[in-house]
Amino acid sequence: MSRSTTPSHDAESTVTLSIDGTDVSVPEGTTLLDACGGKGCGIPTLCYGDTITPKNACRVCMVEVEGSRVLVPSCSRQAEQGMVVRTRSQRVDHARKMVLEFLGSSVDLSLTDHITEWNAEYGADPGRYGADAQTVAQPVKIDNDLYVRDYAKCILCYQCVDACGEQWQNSFVIDIAGRGFAAHVSTENDVPLPDSACVYCGNCIQVCPTGALMFKTEHDMREAGSWQPDHQTTTDTICAFCGVGCNLTLHVQDNTIVKVSSPPDSPITHGNLCIKGRFGFQHAQNRPDET
Amino acid sequence: MDLKTRGEPPSADELAAVDAVLGAAPDRDLHDVTGGHSLRNRRHLLLPALHAVNDRVGWISQRAIDYIAERLDASPAEIYGVASFYALFSLTERPAHQVHVCVDLACRANGGPAEGDLPAGAHASPCLGACERAPAAFVIDAGATPSQAVAGHVTAVQVRQWSDGDGPDPEAAPAAAVPQAGDRSLVLLARVGRGDPLDLDGYIADGGFRALAKARELGPVGVIAAVDASGLTGRGGAAFPTGRKWEAVRSQPATPHYLVCNADESEPGTFKDRVLIENDPYALIEAMTIAALATDCAYGYIYLRGEYPRAFATLLHALTTSRDRGLLGGETGFDIAVVKGAGAYICGEETAIFNSIEGYRGEPRNKPPFPFEVGLFGQPTVVNNVETLINIPSIVLDGRPANRRLFCLSGAVKVPGVYETELGLTLGELIELAGGLRDGSELQAVLLGGAAGGFAGPADLDLVLDQDSTRAAGLTLGSGVVMVHDQSVDLIDQLTRIAAFFRDESCGQCVPCRVGTVRQEEAIERLAAGASTGDLDLLRDIGQAMKDASICGLGQTAHNAIETAIVRLGVFS
Ligand SMILES: Cc1cc2nc3c(=O)[nH]c(=O)nc-3n(C[C@H](O)[C@H](O)[C@H](O)COP(=O)(O)O)c2cc1C
Ligand code: SF4
Ligand code: SF4
Ligand code: SF4
Ligand code: FES
Numbered sequence: 001m002s003r004s005t006t007p008s009h010d011a012e013s014t015v016t017l018s019i020d021g022t023d024v025s026v027p028e029g030t031t032l033l034d035a036c037g038g039k040g041c042g043i044p045t046l047c048y049g050d051t052i053t054p055k056n057a058c059r060v061c062m063v064e065v066e067g068s069r070v071l072v073p074s075c076s077r078q079a080e081q082g083m084v085v086r087t088r089s090q091r092v093d094h095a096r097k098m099v100l101e102f103l104g105s106s107v108d109l110s111l112t113d114h115i116t117e118w119n120a121e122y123g124a125d126p127g128r129y130g131a132d133a134q135t136v137a138q139p140v141k142i143d144n145d146l147y148v149r150d151y152a153k154c155i156l157c158y159q160c161v162d163a164c165g166e167q168w169q170n171s172f173v174i175d176i177a178g179r180g181f182a183a184h185v186s187t188e189n190d191v192p193l194p195d196s197a198c199v200y201c202g203n204c205i206q207v208c209p210t211g212a213l214m215f216k217t218e219h220d221m222r223e224a225g226s227w228q229p230d231h232q233t234t235t236d237t238i239c240a241f242c243g244v245g246c247n248l249t250l251h252v253q254d255n256t257i258v259k260v261s262s263p264p265d266s267p268i269t270h271g272n273l274c275i276k277g278r279f280g281f282q283h284a285q286n287r288p289d290e291t
Numbered sequence: 292m293d294l295k296t297r298g299e300p301p302s303a304d305e306l307a308a309v310d311a312v313l314g315a316a317p318d319r320d321l322h323d324v325t326g327g328h329s330l331r332n333r334r335h336l337l338l339p340a341l342h343a344v345n346d347r348v349g350w351i352s353q354r355a356i357d358y359i360a361e362r363l364d365a366s367p368a369e370i371y372g373v374a375s376f377y378a379l380f381s382l383t384e385r386p387a388h389q390v391h392v393c394v395d396l397a398c399r400a401n402g403g404p405a406e407g408d409l410p411a412g413a414h415a416s417p418c419l420g421a422c423e424r425a426p427a428a429f430v431i432d433a434g435a436t437p438s439q440a441v442a443g444h445v446t447a448v449q450v451r452q453w454s455d456g457d458g459p460d461p462e463a464a465p466a467a468a469v470p471q472a473g474d475r476s477l478v479l480l481a482r483v484g485r486g487d488p489l490d491l492d493g494y495i496a497d498g499g500f501r502a503l504a505k506a507r508e509l510g511p512v513g514v515i516a517a518v519d520a521s522g523l524t525g526r527g528g529a530a531f532p533t534g535r536k537w538e539a540v541r542s543q544p545a546t547p548h549y550l551v552c553n554a555d556e557s558e559p560g561t562f563k564d565r566v567l568i569e570n571d572p573y574a575l576i577e578a579m580t581i582a583a584l585a586t587d588c589a590y591g592y593i594y595l596r597g598e599y600p601r602a603f604a605t606l607l608h609a610l611t612t613s614r615d616r617g618l619l620g621g622e623t624g625f626d627i628a629v630v631k632g633a634g635a636y637i638c639g640e641e642t643a644i645f646n647s648i649e650g651y652r653g654e655p656r657n658k659p660p661f662p663f664e665v666g667l668f669g670q671p672t673v674v675n676n677v678e679t680l681i682n683i684p685s686i687v688l689d690g691r692p693a694n695r696r697l698f699c700l701s702g703a704v705k706v707p708g709v710y711e712t713e714l715g716l717t718l719g720e721l722i723e724l725a726g727g728l729r730d731g732s733e734l735q736a737v738l739l740g741g742a743a744g745g746f747a748g749p750a751d752l753d754l755v756l757d758q759d760s761t762r763a764a765g766l767t768l769g770s771g772v773v774m775v776h777d778q779s780v781d782l783i784d785q786l787t788r789i790a791a792f793f794r795d796e797s798c799g800q801c802v803p804c805r806v807g808t809v810r811q812e813e814a815i816e817r818l819a820a821g822a823s824t825g826d827l828d829l830l831r832d833i834g835q836a837m838k839d840a841s842i843c844g845l846g847q848t849a850h851n852a853i854e855t856a857i858v859r860l861g862v863f864s
Binding site for chain 1: 292293353365366368369371372375376382635652796802803806807809832833835842
């Protein structure tokens with residue numbers, strides 16, 4: 001199958017392209033986004049994650065390439081010799097603004113990074129579609145003790161599907177079902193996770209950029225109003241369950257582990273864990289006075 | 292992969308349907324692999340397996356999905372994702388008898404129903420590709436020997452009767468869709484009405500397979516040179532030079548190469564490919580064999596839209612008889628399979644078609660890489676439209692210029708149908724060729740190129756219908772749709788339907804199209820209700836973003852017709 005093509009980074013030769021009037025040389029196979037400085041360089045990205053080959057489905061990272069009839073997704077298009085790229089133009093800004101408005105008017109982006117800043121930068125006004133604009137609002141799915149799925153926050157970035165499927169976990173528990181505006185992430189026939197093949201590795205939570213997939217601990221604390229990111233610290237450590245040596249990041253609030261992630265740049269895990277590393281933290285805080 | 296199913300066995304009917312496609316399950320080892328042409332796995336049998344269950348039972352249950360999952364060693368979630376992509380499949384129980392009534396452009400302009408007017412039990416369908424007989428319906432009876440029938444000139448009374456269980460009478464002969472049938476000057480439609488389309492001997496006696504013999508003499512390079520010299524461009528909508536496409540595939544070192552004939556024909560107002568297949572199936576087989584020879588393909592697929600039962604039966608017959616006669620398969624080194632679509636306009640997009648054939652969701656892929664390098668099953672692939680291919684035999688045989696085209700005339704003309712003309716006719720002349728406007732009709736608008744095309748007006752009757760002139764006028768020939776609307780047609784209703792069509796048919800992959808088509812429809816509905824004019828600006832903003840930032844041609848063209856109606860015809864002003 002050909003869901004995605006991984007660019008080859010064997011940097012045998014370099015290509016030179018012009019980006020906003022400046023010549024830049026990069027190894028062949030480099031994406032335009034990376035040629036521009038990568039994530040955080042000023043080009044907004046939403047469906048592009050640290051560990052997943054992007055589906056380039058959100059279209060917020062579009063740039064103009066001379067000679068191309070349409071804009072191109074910088075997160076995925078590879079640099080070519082002699083390309084002339086503009087990262088800002090009337091067309092580029094318009095496309096970004098509209099993507100932000102389309103998502104902002106249909107999806108709950110309250111937990112998505114940078115949205116307020118980008119809306120301001122591109123003049124996006126999600127409110128202009130009116131109160132009757134269709135949305136993907138729906139109840140949170142809570143069907144197990146480990147994590148919840150709040151698809152009202154889902155931008156369909158495909159990252160959880162790819163993390164669960166061929167790019168990492170190889171479990172294929174969830175896929176996109178339906179089509180068009182009704183397309184959504186789903187198990188078969190929308191069965192609850194405990195009836196699916198889910199192994200609760202939480203690798204889908206790790207890649208979700210919108211907070212649609214969330215630790216149950218975090219969800220419950222948010223509901224209770226006790227979730228306080230500003231009062232949280234993170235500690236990197238190594239999972240003690242087996243000999244693989246997966247890197248863990250423990251998120252701690254009030255001396256209690258509230259969730260676990262894994263550094264995306266870890267050469268061992270690439271952000272992935274199994275159920276033990278991801279959710280098996282309770283024993284570490286079964287304090288004597290509580291047992 | 293951890294395959295987990297519910298362990299409930301399929302019903303006897305579901306089992307029989309799936310096994311008819313995949314073979315009986317081996318006793319223990321479900322992970323069997325059969326040979327077939329050099330494919331790594333059997334995932335490409337998923338779509339046929341889903342069809343088999345849907346045809347047999349009328350819908351696809353969780354038990355059936357689980358059984359297919361076990362047989363193909365694919366996860367139930369993936370299979371559910373694929374099955375839920377297609378409009379002809381149902382994942383909830385429904386009766387075996389189904390009536391799909393076209394609510395699309397030509398049919399509603401001809402007095403057919405809108406979505407909301409249908410009686411209980413009838414489903415609304417996008418354009419059924421039977422616009423010359425609008426309004427049209429498609430009636431299905433699932434079962435061990437399923438039946439499917441297309442009906443034209445359908446009345447409200449018939450829709451009600453059929454929804455209660457009856458079915459339509461058999462269709463008129465395929466040549467009925469070609470008013471010019473028998474005209475000696477025809478090239479592409481030359482054989483229509485001249486003999487029995489199902490008679491291979493008749494085809495051979497009528498000069499059939501002579502072009503293939505000539506192609507063998509010319510060899511791949513010679514054939515491509517002839518196609519190049521003819522100036523043939525793709526008739527599927529994008530007008531890409533066919534010779535260049537073929538050369539690009541021929542020269543790819545990776546093997547095997549694949550040939551895909553795009554017969555998905557779902558652009559509203561288009562029905563020429565169906566008419567070609569039903570009237571001259573052997574010509575398509577001969578053309579594909581020549582294309583395969585030129586581009587070094589050992590295997591070809593015809594991706595046929597699911598709502599074309601007669602074309603499907605015709606092709607199966609033509610393929611079997613050709614194989615029996617040693618013209619296809621075996622030692623010829625080339626064979627063809629037909630894959631039926633299942634109700635998804637997007638699967639006509641040249642990379643979505645690959646995913647659909649391979650058994651994945653019919654979502655378009657990124658380009659680059661282009662199909663000529665990385666196409667079907669990751670191999671170099673030629674994709675050509677049916678009409679493009681039908682041009683090939685006469686080009687190879689006579690070295691003629693590719694200056695003929697098919698047009699699908701529907702709407703307020705006296706004699707709707709497929710017409711073949713030399714390029715250079717004006718819009719007015721073409722309408723005259725179709726008998727002119729109906730008595731009492733005054734021209735209001737002409738939809739050129741389908742829902743992805745644009746509207747011309749009464750002032751455009753002198754427009755020359757070729758690529759350059761239409762492009763200069765900001766229009767397109769697209770797939771050859773010429774839908775003529777008289778004063779009785781509510782253009783705002785047409786625009787509302789166009790917006791609904793794209794909203795329904797968006798694959799949902801990219802934001803500009805998935806949400807843009809919804810926002811476009813909402814704005815059109817507000818405008819139709821006479822609300823604020825600010826919505827015209829909003830529509831322009833939405834259209835620009837869809838055009839610039841969508842992944843594929845669906846989103847990129849989803850605003851075209853609406854824009855031309857507003858700008859050229861002044862609708863909403
Ligand atoms: C949404 C969409 C639907 C399409 N549907 C069809 C179709 O039904 N038949 C077809 O031949 N081409 C269709 N095309 C065009 C194909 O992508 C492709 O250009 C064509 O099949 C190439 O063949 P040609 O060069 O012979 O025209 C469609 C394109 C898009 C974007
Ligand atoms: S927790 Fe792991 S197995 Fe379960 S859906 Fe997420 S990625 Fe798939
Ligand atoms: S749930 Fe999260 S990761 Fe999955 S598609 Fe939606 S936004 Fe992306
Ligand atoms: S433009 Fe529309 S149909 Fe094409 S990939 Fe995007 S969502 Fe799918
Ligand atoms: S970040 Fe590039 S398309 Fe989403």
